Amino acid sequence: MAYGLLQGKRGIISGALNDSSIAWKIAQRAKEEGATFTLTNAPIAMRMGEIKKLAEECNAEIIPADATSNEDLEKLFTQSQEILGGKVDFVLHSIGMSPNIRKGRAYTDLNYEWFKQTLDISALSFHRMMQTAYKLDAINEWGSVVGLTYMAAQRTFPFYTDMAEAKAMLESIARSFGYHYGKYRKVRVNTVSQSPTQTTAGSGIGGFDKFFGYADAIAPLGNATADQCADYCITLFSDYTRMVTMQNLFHDGGFSMTGVSAEIMDLVNVK
Numbered sequence: 015m016a017y018g019l020l021q022g023k024r025g026i027i028s029g030a031l032n033d034s035s036i037a038w039k040i041a042q043r044a045k046e047e048g049a050t051f052t053l054t055n056a057p058i059a060m061r062m063g064e065i066k067k068l069a070e071e072c073n074a075e076i077i078p079a080d081a082t083s084n085e086d087l088e089k090l091f092t093q094s095q096e097i098l099g100g101k102v103d104f105v106l107h108s109i110g111m112s113p114n115i116r117k118g119r120a121y122t123d124l125n126y127e128w129f130k131q132t133l134d135i136s137a138l139s140f141h142r143m144m145q146t147a148y149k150l151d152a153i154n155e156w157g158s159v160v161g162l163t164y165m166a167a168q169r170t171f172p173f174y175t176d177m178a179e180a181k182a183m184l185e186s187i188a189r190s191f192g193y194h195y196g197k198y199r200k201v202r203v204n205t206v207s208q209s210p211t212q213t214t215a216g217s218g219i220g221g222f223d224k225f226f227g228y229a230d231a232i233a234p235l236g237n238a239t240a241d242q243c244a245d246y247c248i249t250l251f252s253d254y255t256r257m258v259t260m261q262n263l264f265h266d267g268g269f270s271m272t273g274v275s276a277e278i279m280d281l282v283n284v285k
């Protein structure tokens with residue numbers, strides 16, 4: 015059901031790779047709620063072509079941008095304002111990639127050049143996006159910036175390797191930039207810490223399927239789906255959350271606050 019929560023709002027949505035992507039669902043919900051927006055992804059992801067289907071469905075233009083390139087991001091914010099007819103009201107950062115995870119390197123055997131790429135793509139890009147927008151003054155007053163994160167920023171999940179550091183940095187950037195953008199234009203900046211979700215990035219993590227089941231058995235509400243994450247992000251882009259900023263918001267069915275569940279106790283079976 016749509017409520018017109020984003021009627022008249024303009025935005026930029028990154029990270030929709032295919033119809034499993036969390037950003038894909040957010041774009042569909044944003045459209046339903048009345049927003050107009052541009053879509054962006056790394057030029058290499060464009061070649062896979064699926065994003066074009068989403069663009070047609072949402073009547074949105076695609077602007078390729080590597081989130082590690084200042085030049086590409088400048089183009090992204092400048093062209094988005096031209097296409098949409100003014101400053102934007104919301105920005106979604108839904109970007110993550112670790113070459114160490116992709117190539118199966120253990121946390122105790124990281125390649126540091128790849129580690130730097132993990133941080134650049136998955137965390138610094140959040141700062142780069144906001145710094146670019148700030149310098150171009152591209153976000154309207156009371157705008158909203160959301161980045162997607164995972165709880166490995168707070169607690170150890172061994173298979174998440176260097177992405178844990180990237181997420182800790184991403185969440186820290188939300189707090190720091192949230193201060194500066196709040197003072198400058200009353201723009202809020204938050205991260206949403208989402209349950210394990212079956213997507214290209216999610217399934218790339220070692221042991222994902224087992225961990226997905228584990229998290230689902232712990233969380234009293236079960237794992238949050240990508241569609242539910244989209245609903246939550248829409249509220250953060252809407253005018254109903256204007257005073258929420260610099261927060262890391264758990265969207266995980268209660269996983270983060272549960273010590274153990276009856277289901278897990280039964281599995282362990284200790285007398």
Ligand SMILES: NC(=O)c1ccc[n+]([C@@H]2O[C@H](COP(=O)([O-])OP(=O)(O)OC[C@H]3O[C@@H](n4cnc5c(N)ncnc54)[C@H](O)[C@@H]3O)[C@@H](O)[C@H]2O)c1
Pocket residue numbers: 028029030031032034035036037055056059079080081082107108109110111135162163164207208209210211212213214215216217
């Ligand atoms: N899937 C999960 O279990 C889960 C859980 C919590 C948080 N997240 C986070 O959600 C976000 C979206 O991931 P997803 O699960 O939808 O997977 P996904 O693979 O669909 O999305 C990741 C996106 O990052 C993009 N990307 C990679 N390098 C880029 C670059 N240099 N420039 C621009 N874009 C680039 C990819 O093309 C892709 O669209 C990520 O930040 C991820 O860490 C995912």
